[in-house]
Amino acid sequence: xxxxxxxxxxxxxxxxxxxxxxxxxxxxxxxxxxxxxxxxxxxxxxxxxxxxxxxxxxxxxxxxxxxxxxxxxxxxxxxxxxxxxxxxxxxxxxxxxxxxxxxxxxxxxxxxxxxxxxxxxxxxxxxxxxxxxxxxxxxxxxxxxxxxxxxxxxxxxxx
Amino acid sequence: xxxxxxxxxxxxxxxxxxxxxxxxxxxxxxxxxxxxxxxxxxxxxxxxxxxxxxxxxxxxxxxxxxxxxxxxxxxxxxxxxxxxxxxxxxxxxxxxxxxxxxxxxxxxxxxxxxxxxxxxxxxxxxxxxxxxxxxxxxxxxxxxxxxxxxxxxxxxxxxxxxxxxxxxxxxxxxxxxxxxxxxxxxxxxxxxxxxxxxxxxxxxxxxxxxxxxxxxxxxxxxxxxxxxxxxxxxxxxxxxxxxxxxxxxxxxxxxxxxxxxxxxxxxxxxxxxxxxxxxxxxxxxxxxxxxxxxxxxxxxxxxxxxxxxxxxxxxxxxxxxxxxxxxxxxxxxxxxxxxxxxxxxxxxxxxxxxxxxxxxxxxxxxxxxxxxxxxxxxxxxxxxxxxxxxxxxxxxxxxxxxxxxxxxxxxxxxxxxxxxxxxxxxxxxxxxxxxxxxxxxxxxxxxxxxxxxxxxxxxxxxxxxxxxxxxxxxxxxxxxxxxxxxxxxxxxxxxxxxxxxxxxxxxxxxxxxxxxxxxxxxxxxxxxxxxxxxxxxxxxxxxxxxxxxxxxxxxxxxxxxxxxxxxxxxxxxxxxxxxxxxxxxxxxxxxxxxxxxxxxxxxxxxxxxxxxxxxxxxxxxxxxxxxxxxxxxxxxxxxxxxxxxxxxxxxxxxxxxxxxxxxxxxxxxxxxxxxxxxxxxxxxxxxxxxxxxxxxxxxxx
Numbered sequence: 001x002x003x004x005x006x007x008x009x010x011x012x013x014x015x016x017x018x019x020x021x022x023x024x025x026x027x028x029x030x031x032x033x034x035x036x037x038x039x040x041x042x043x044x045x046x047x048x049x050x051x052x053x054x055x056x057x058x059x060x061x062x063x064x065x066x067x068x069x070x071x072x073x074x075x076x077x078x079x080x081x082x083x084x085x086x087x088x089x090x091x092x093x094x095x096x097x098x099x100x101x102x103x104x105x106x107x108x109x110x111x112x113x114x115x116x117x118x119x120x121x122x123x124x125x126x127x128x129x130x131x132x133x134x135x136x137x138x139x140x141x142x143x144x145x146x147x148x149x150x151x152x153x154x155x156x157x158x159x
Numbered sequence: 160x161x162x163x164x165x166x167x168x169x170x171x172x173x174x175x176x177x178x179x180x181x182x183x184x185x186x187x188x189x190x191x192x193x194x195x196x197x198x199x200x201x202x203x204x205x206x207x208x209x210x211x212x213x214x215x216x217x218x219x220x221x222x223x224x225x226x227x228x229x230x231x232x233x234x235x236x237x238x239x240x241x242x243x244x245x246x247x248x249x250x251x252x253x254x255x256x257x258x259x260x261x262x263x264x265x266x267x268x269x270x271x272x273x274x275x276x277x278x279x280x281x282x283x284x285x286x287x288x289x290x291x292x293x294x295x296x297x298x299x300x301x302x303x304x305x306x307x308x309x310x311x312x313x314x315x316x317x318x319x320x321x322x323x324x325x326x327x328x329x330x331x332x333x334x335x336x337x338x339x340x341x342x343x344x345x346x347x348x349x350x351x352x353x354x355x356x357x358x359x360x361x362x363x364x365x366x367x368x369x370x371x372x373x374x375x376x377x378x379x380x381x382x383x384x385x386x387x388x389x390x391x392x393x394x395x396x397x398x399x400x401x402x403x404x405x406x407x408x409x410x411x412x413x414x415x416x417x418x419x420x421x422x423x424x425x426x427x428x429x430x431x432x433x434x435x436x437x438x439x440x441x442x443x444x445x446x447x448x449x450x451x452x453x454x455x456x457x458x459x460x461x462x463x464x465x466x467x468x469x470x471x472x473x474x475x476x477x478x479x480x481x482x483x484x485x486x487x488x489x490x491x492x493x494x495x496x497x498x499x500x501x502x503x504x505x506x507x508x509x510x511x512x513x514x515x516x517x518x519x520x521x522x523x524x525x526x527x528x529x530x531x532x533x534x535x536x537x538x539x540x541x542x543x544x545x546x547x548x549x550x551x552x553x554x555x556x557x558x559x560x561x562x563x564x565x566x567x568x569x570x571x572x573x574x575x576x577x578x579x580x581x582x583x584x585x586x587x588x589x590x591x592x593x594x595x596x597x598x599x600x601x602x603x604x605x606x607x608x609x610x611x612x613x614x615x616x617x618x619x620x621x622x623x624x625x626x627x628x629x630x631x632x633x634x635x636x637x638x639x640x641x642x643x644x645x646x647x648x649x650x651x652x653x654x655x656x657x658x659x660x661x662x663x664x665x666x667x668x669x670x671x672x673x674x675x676x677x678x679x680x681x682x683x684x685x686x687x688x689x690x691x692x693x694x695x696x697x698x699x700x701x702x703x704x705x706x707x708x709x710x711x712x713x714x715x716x717x718x719x720x721x722x723x724x725x726x727x728x729x730x731x732x733x734x735x736x737x738x739x740x741x742x743x744x745x746x747x748x749x750x751x752x753x754x755x756x757x758x759x760x761x762x763x764x765x766x767x768x769x770x771x772x773x774x775x776x777x778x779x780x781x782x783x784x785x786x787x788x789x790x791x792x793x794x795x796x797x798x799x800x801x802x803x804x805x806x807x808x809x810x811x812x813x814x815x816x817x818x819x820x821x822x823x824x825x826x827x828x829x830x831x832x833x834x835x836x837x838x839x840x841x842x843x844x845x846x847x848x849x850x851x852x853x854x855x856x857x858x859x860x
Contacts, residue, residue, distance in 0.1 A: 006822075019393070019848065022393050026392055026393045029392075030392055034333070035336075035339035039462070040335075040460050040461065041253070041791060042541070042542055043790055043791070043792075045790060045791035048460055055406055060413065075850040080332065081332050082328045082329055082332045085328070085332070089331045092327075093327060093331065096303055096327065096757055096758075096761055097328065098327055098331065099196065099510055099761060099765055100460075100510030100511075101195070101330030101335065101336075102336065102508075102509040102510065103461050108331065112235060124800075126799075127800045127802065131800055133799065134791060134796060135460070136512070136769075137458050137765045138765030138768025138769050138801040140799055141764055141802060141805050142668065142761065152806075
């Protein structure tokens with residue numbers, strides 16, 4: 001049932017040998033070793049698995065990899081690293097916006113998608129963009145602050 | 160300090176806690192583990208402070224059942240009070256030993272020696288030697304004497320500062336969880352859960368399951384325990400999903416929806432106990448009010464996960480559970496291995512708010528590993544398994560009864576509680592790991608047990624008010640026979656007990672037409688409790704509270720967690736139309752000496768958000784086969800659009816010992832929301848969650 005599927009992840013082209021029905025999340029974590037996208041529910045209800053597909057935030061837990069030939073995927077690993085964090089990641093560190101951190105990969109991706117289309121969101125707009133995402137530790141107030149701070153920094157940087 | 164003596168008595172040797180490493184770091188060991196609460200950062204601060212190290216020179220080893228100290232479970236907000244106190248004393252003692260040796264070497268008096276970044280200074284000048292030069296001469300195999308005084312708070316330079324979390328940068332870059340851990344040749348595993356401890360598997364259509372998997376899998380059966388393992392995680396998950404329809408059980412448990420209600424629990428036979436002052440003879444008329452809350456789920460975003468490897472008669476387990484020493488003992492006992500043949504190592508998982516499925520997943524992984532020796536196993540619970548099989552926080556009913564004097568102040572107080580147990584951790588009170596019930600010789604049924612009062616109580620936690628109310632007591636009805644496992648969720652019984660006590664106090668104030676803040680202050684002797692209450696009121700602008708009854712309300716809640724840990728006072732502001740919207744929360748906390756102010760605030764904020772979610776939204780439901788709320792649609796929790804503005808202020812109380820803070824704000828926040836809703840509506844809602852249906856029903860009268 002497996003077949004070679006070529007997709008772009010974090011700017012690099014990969015060909016994976018997988019059943020086209022395999023969830024993208026499993027391909028990222030197990031075929032490509034990109035463990036930052038997380039299994040939370042498998043039902044598109046928590047947001048921990050979220051990635052960008054051609055710039056749009058999507059749930060990777062239920063997206064079949066066979067639909068992604070030639071598409072461009074961005075995961076949290078594509079944003080930045082510990083040594084060179086993306087402004088969003090840096091803002092989350094500055095605000096200490098996290099407790100356990102399990103939900104943050106998906107939230108960072110959703111925040112990236114938001115700021116790409118709306119560089120100057122209100123708190124309510126950030127909350128609306130993050131509405132599909134659950135955080136059980138209750139870091140929401142800090143996460144909202146961090147996204148707004150990152151937006152301000154990105155605007156200042158591009159001005 | 161008796162508890163501190165306890166922690167060092169169990170692990171008296173200095174080298175159990177502290178070791179100088181060849182790479183010029185110091186390994187500091189703790190039995191407490193990181194659950195998302197930032198404990199490892201705080202403990203590193205304490206060690207660096209007492210040893211005069213830079214933070215980067217401290218390496219924490221956490222949750223290692225072989226080499227580290229055993230400190231039970233990471234629970235009940237004890238970590239700073241217990242592990243922090245032990246590390247503080249051990250570090251102070253080792254520092255003193257090292258200075259003594261350094262002084263001998265330098266032919267100096269010990270008081271001429273200071274330490275900076277681990278290097279010895281003599282009269283402020285570099286001496287050329289440091290801890291690691293001296294380390295070979297230090298005998299850390301001796302027992303701690305506990306006689307070296309730690310630094311006074313006035314000398315602190317790292318303790319009391321908001322050091323950023325050490326683990327957060329990696330997590331923000333997508334790493335750092337047990338779910339990501341890989342071992343060579345590792346197999347993925349999922350389970351098929353036994354539907355109740357008496358259920359027996361009559362048949363399992365293995366061929367159909369293998370067909371559904373679509374790739375090779377192993378099917379492991381041990382007694383009534385069933386698991387699927389293989390190299391392809393997708394196939395293993397498919398097998399587990401398909402398995403439920405391919406299995407025929409007899410004697411599976413059946414539940415009824417009404418068993419999920421607090422009313423059903425309170426109507427069951429109970430083991431009754433009186434805690435506190437005896438009943439007064441001939442009690443005159445009492446003012447009473449009755450409150451309920453449903454069963455709650457921990458609802459970690461990360462389902463439970465564990466790794467295990469078995470070979471040469473040795474079992475190694477990696478787990479995100481709350482205590483590796485108890486886990487190792489429990490697994491050894493369950494699988495009948497000598498205790499020294501089972502090693503448990505903590506690896507960080509998702510947020511943990513009490514006794515969830517983590518311990519059970521560890522036994523599951525161990526059982527699969529023992530069936531497939533030599534193959535590392537990573538076993539991952541499915542979302543629905545986490546909701547359906549983890550221990551729940553028990554539904555409760557609390558009735559509070561007060562006898563009033565002529566001025567309307569309480570002169571006799573009873574908190575009456577009906578609940579199943581809030582503490583059934585494996586190995587405690589006859590409780591076991593979940594899959595033990597599926598083995599050929601299941602453990603005997605557990606006996607009625609809850610967390611004893613000297614450890615803060617379970618259902619009874621915070622059942623005794625701080626207020627001067629005359630004789631006070633808890634009339635406790637422990638219900639044993641509920642059809643689900645129940646155990647600890649952050650705050651345990653305190654959430655509803657504080658909610659109920661604070662509601663009645665508001666109602667008593669209203670009876671004598673007093674402001675709730677003024678009324679509380681008139682019956683509150685504890686100066687630290689008064690202080691946080693007054694601070695929260697100032698933060699919130701309490702005098703602008705208004706008359707209420709117009710859909711806008713402001714309410715107060717106050718407690719000292721366990722009546723021994725941190726104090727928290729909370730004010731909540733709400734808007735109520737048909738649903739409740741919490742707009743603002745203000746919280747003042749007295750936690751004594753604070754190790755990391757921002758880390759503390761982060762914990763308090765999170766506790767408040769959770770409490771708002773419990774109070775307004777959450778409710779476990781039962782169906783015929785068990786828990787029916789097994790996804791985030793049927794068990795909704797608070798989302799970003801409903802998050803209030805939260806302001807937390809820490810009262811400076813550094814002259815007092817550090818107090819556990821992680822659970823201090825939940826009860827007061829729930830109470831503040833409850834009182835704010837009552838203020839907004841002009842009538843009280845007695846049952847959690849305060850849903851749209853309950854509000855509408857109250858408004859319809």
